[in-house]
Amino acid sequence: MIVAQIAYNHLNPVARARCDALIAVNLDPFYSAGTSNFVTAASWADDFKSALDTGIWHYIDIPFSLDGTSTSGVALAPFDVVQAINLNIATLQNPSATQSNQAVNLRYLIHFVGDIEQPLHCSTAVWASRPGGDAGGNLFYINGDWSNLHSLWDSGGGFLTDSIYRPLTVTGQNILNAKVATIEADFPYDYRTNVGTIPNPMDWALEGWNLAQSICYAGISQNAVPSNTYLNTAMATTEQRMAVGGHRLADLLNTLFPLPSVVLTASPGNDGNFSFSWGAVSNVSYHVQWKQQLTDPTWNDLTNITASSDSASFAEKALQTQRFYRVTE
Numbered sequence: 001m002i003v004a005q006i007a008y009n010h011l012n013p014v015a016r017a018r019c020d021a022l023i024a025v026n027l028d029p030f031y032s033a034g035t036s037n038f039v040t041a042a043s044w045a046d047d048f049k050s051a052l053d054t055g056i057w058h059y060i061d062i063p064f065s066l067d068g069t070s071t072s073g074v075a076l077a078p079f080d081v082v083q084a085i086n087l088n089i090a091t092l093q094n095p096s097a098t099q100s101n102q103a104v105n106l107r108y109l110i111h112f113v114g115d116i117e118q119p120l121h122c123s124t125a126v127w128a129s130r131p132g133g134d135a136g137g138n139l140f141y142i143n144g145d146w147s148n149l150h151s152l153w154d155s156g157g158g159f160l161t162d163s164i165y166r167p168l169t170v171t172g173q174n175i176l177n178a179k180v181a182t183i184e185a186d187f188p189y190d191y192r193t194n195v196g197t198i199p200n201p202m203d204w205a206l207e208g209w210n211l212a213q214s215i216c217y218a219g220i221s222q223n224a225v226p227s228n229t230y231l232n233t234a235m236a237t238t239e240q241r242m243a244v245g246g247h248r249l250a251d252l253l254n255t256l257f258p259l260p261s262v263v264l265t266a267s268p269g270n271d272g273n274f275s276f277s278w279g280a281v282s283n284v285s286y287h288v289q290w291k292q293q294l295t296d297p298t299w300n301d302l303t304n305i306t307a308s309s310d311s312a313s314f315a316e317k318a319l320q321t322q323r324f325y326r327v328t329e
Contacts, residue, residue: 006246122208157234
């Protein structure tokens with residue numbers, strides 16, 4: 001839900017409206033009152049994974065060895081979180097897909113983009129007595145507050161042990177808001193970084209696989225109590241991974257459900273002004289930029305204009321003999 005809230009904070013108005021509409025679709029008999037909005041819907045895939053037999057959709061077991069034992073004993077699963085995310089994206093891109101099918105796939109996508117940021121959802125460790133892998137740390141047993149390494153990382157080393165209730169109570173919402181605020185302050189979102197590109201989720205999985213080796217299995221032993229240093233690292237890593245997940249989900253949904261293209265229409269000059277207008281989305285901030293020559297290497301920022309309706313405009317004194325303009329979201 002924290003990943004979902006971060007993403008929802010940064011959806012453009014078109015994406016937010018489309019997602020709200022899909023989350024509102026009645027999925028009876030797979031309906032849960034506790035997952036009735038974008039944020040709480042993040043838990044829907046866990047609620048029904050047994051009923052829908054989708055447990056293996058939540059992870060990918062990419063093996064690595066802790067002691068040099070061959071990883072050839074790890075069985076290849078018929079489906080995994082990478083394939084699931086690709087399926088979700090394809091369904092949401094498909095104009096022929098039914099609304100209910102898109103609604104289901106959006107709920108899965110929200111959840112899986114969160115799951116894949118947890119490094120132990122992307123890896124399985126192999127050693128001499130576990131040639132088939134440890135099921136993403138589920139069979140790497142530890143002592144203390146967690147029974148195994150996977151449960152420790154699912155709780156973020158303690159970062160996620162506060163109860164966030166579903167449906168959200170005031171207390172649960174306050175806990176959620178506080179954690180989101182901390183993450184957003186530490187990891188600000190840049191909406192122009194990756195919007196417009198459909199990612200390859202295998203890149204995300206390999207990132208998690210590398211983190212599992214360099215962080216999750218480093219400095220911890222089986223049947224031991226994790227040190228405070230280890231737990232602090234787990235909490236810091238979890239905070240960073242949740243920020244990445246929220247940003248990636250926002251980027252992806254803003255790409256799937258983009259704002260309409262900006263088309264500029266010049267207006268006749270009045271009182272020595274040059275002006276133009278464009279179709280806009282209310283409450284979206286648009287960036288007006290200029291160049292002296294189209295061949296100039298960079299665009300210069302001129303001003304930001306927040307649309308108050310379905311159109312926006314810009315005007316300035318026509319003091320230049322030539323200037324090129326563009327507007328970006």
